[in-house]
Amino acid sequence: SEINVTEELIRGIRGIHIVACGSAYHAGILGKYVIENVARIPVNVDVASEFRYRMPSPLLSPDDLFIVISQSGETADTIAALRLAKSKGAKVIAITNVKGSTISREADFAMHTQAGMEVAVATSKGYLTQVLCLYMIAAEIGRMRGELDVAQYAAFVENLKKLPKQLEEVLADKAVVQQLASQRFMDVNEFFLGRGMDYALMMEGSLKLKELSYIHSETYPAGELKHGPIALIEKNTLVMVLATQSALLEKLVSNIKEVKARGAFVVAMTQKHNKELLQKAADVVLELPDAEDLFAPILAAVPYQLYGYYTAVCKGCDVDKPRNLAKSVTVE
Secondary structure, three states: OOOOOOHHHHHHOOEEEEEEOHHHHHHHHHHHHHHHHHHOOOEEEEEHHHHOOOOOOOOOOOOEEEEEEEOOOOOHHHHHHHHHHHHOOOEEEEEEOOOOOHHHHHOOEEEEOOOOOOOOOOOOHHHHHHHHHHHHHHHHHHHHOOOOOHHHHHHHHHHHHHHHHHHHHHHHOHHHHHHHHHHHOOOOEEEEEEOOHHHHHHHHHHHHHHHHHOOEEEEEEHHHHHHOHHHHOOOOOEEEEEOOOHHHHHHHHHHHHHHHOOOOEEEEEEEHHHHHHHHOOOOEEEEEOOOOOOOHHHHHHHHHHHHHHHHHHHHOOOOOOOOOOOOOOOOO
16 A cells, blocks of 8 residues: 555556665565566566666666665665666656665655664565565555456465464474574585575575675576586585475475485475475475465575574674675665
């Protein structure tokens, strides 16, 4: 309701562009999967600093909807992308945590995440609330364009309402994640794999580990592993695998077997009802509540945030102020 866009505007758009930086960019990638799934409209996602310099200029028109995401609302590259989009006549929705920020003021519509102050430099609740805003936007676009009927829309909203309780269940199992971190904090390299929405979420999981603990980690769509990166897998290499999408489970089990054959130590995560299948392939399986596939990646974000946190604590790193990072990137 805060955005207050008209059905006429939403019915008239031909495509959506999401532009952001860092964790907000990862939120945008997950949002792309959700919007395309629910609203059946094509979505492009770009890093703001790359979008600005696409030659000779980005392909935008007044028929495009432009979504910018920034926790602070002052991210320099994202502000520049917003201004470029407006100069091309595109309507801009801003997702930000700060009312009165530059991005909030200059966008046509502003949706505030209401995450409250996040003191630590590395975002956690900021990322989650950005993702939730994109889910809500997806539902509204789907409803307005006739892709979600009344019952489907109501079910979508009910699934969102279940998330707080489900997240409490996830947090109740944090000791398992803490134990894993205590065993792996001396790692030099780790790998994060997923398919579809899981791949999008794993990009953020890997970033959290890098930001907080300074351990080098890579994220790959699991199907890409055999196209080069599998050469990096050796004995006891930690491979994190997220498997919440039912249609892709068998494919992921195959990928797990591939890395296990090269000596990897695999930690998989999935919903409770899929746990038995993954246990046959992985070394450790972390359990999520039985959420529907579309919403499970939201729950999975928290264990990976905690893993980065506990790993950093084990190494004696400053979790709130990681080296070389700033809370708000106000320069190019």
